Structure formats: structure tokens, C-alpha cells
Amino acid sequence: TQLLEQSPQFLSIQEGENLTVYCNSSSVFSSLQWYRQEPGEGPVLLVTVVTGGEVKKLKRLTFQFGDARKDSSLHITAAQPGDTGLYLCAGPDYGGATNKLIFGTGTLLAVQP
């Protein structure tokens, strides 16, 4: 089974600050996804990165897929309280008969007003 490690585990910052969350694996992934989960809700897909070195932007969020497709990062510029939540990277595990989605260890972000 492939593993995805995220860092940091917890992050508490002030509104307006920038931050980066990392997702690392020793395995190569064909793609990686990022989800955000707000308290009491299910995760919501933010983006999928597919090509090594790919950079995608979603408003103030910038996602990057490592050249070797073993890691990814999420950068948030000028964080706002609405960005608060659990950020999860995820990727397909092809170990069994079907592909299944496995999640990283998660980064809990709190943005203080």
C-alpha cells in the first residue's frame, strides 16, 4: 500500500499570512488530489494534478506536483478565516483489483481573524 505523509500536521496562522502544506510519498503516483474538509462536513475536491511539474492555481491557492510525481504542495496566499479546515492530499492506490483512493495524514489549518 502506498503512503502519503503530510506536513505540518497542524497550522495556526493570522489572517493575511501565507502558508504551504506538503504531501510526500516514497511511491510514484499517477495523479494526486487535494481536498478541503470543513468541520462536520465531507471532504470537497479542490484540484487534481496529473503531470510531473504541473502547477495549478485556484484563486489564492497554488498546487504543485513534483517532477517525479512523488510529492505535492499546496500554497495559500493571504489566508482568510474561510480557509480554515482539514486539508487532505489523496491519490490512487493500484495495489488491488480496483483502484482505490487513499488519503494523506492531513493538515489541520486554523486562520485567526
Add this chain to the structure above:
Amino acid sequence: DAMVIQNPRYQVTQFGKPVTLSCSQTLNHNVMYWYQQKSSQAPKLLFHYYDKDFNNEADTPDNFQSRRPNTSFCFLDIRSPGLGDAAMYLCATSADRGNTEAFFGQGTRLTVV
């Protein structure tokens, strides 16, 4: 709107009393997942279906069972809930074997008393 719906949102059950959680989807996706999530941790995959093919994770306790009577519905049965089974249970779907972009329901928060 096409979506994934979980019922109920909140479930309280007694220690040892069987409980069933339900999930329905209008996306017509082939793959359905059940995840267990404990407080601010990453979701842990319990099992998933590709169409009617059932795939159990090796570390999913026997106490957890699942049924998928048709494409739209999937059930999670906990035969004898223990205090350690209190968690958020998330149902998700993805379109097909090669596409793991997942759409989640809002989850069912299970409390065991």
C-alpha cells in the same frame, strides 16, 4: 443537483446494538467507498465497491459489513458497535475504475452510548 446523500446525519446507538448507515448517489458512479474518520484525522478506508465487486480492506474489523443492492445505494452495517466505533462515517463515489476523483456525502456522525 447530482449528489451523494448520507442518512442520517447523526446517529446515536447503544453499545452492542446493530446499526445501519445508508448512502445514495445520483451520479451513476461505478465505485462507492466507505471511510471511517475520527476527530480531525484522515479518513480511513473500510471497503469499496467497483460495481457489485466488493473489496474489503485487510484491517477492517469483521464487525463492519456492507451491502450494495444496486448502483445508487450502499449500506454500512455495524453488527455490534463498541465505544471505539464512534466516528464520522463518510460515503464517497468515483466515476470508474481509472478515475479516483471522489465525491463525498456530508457524513454520518455516529455516537455509541
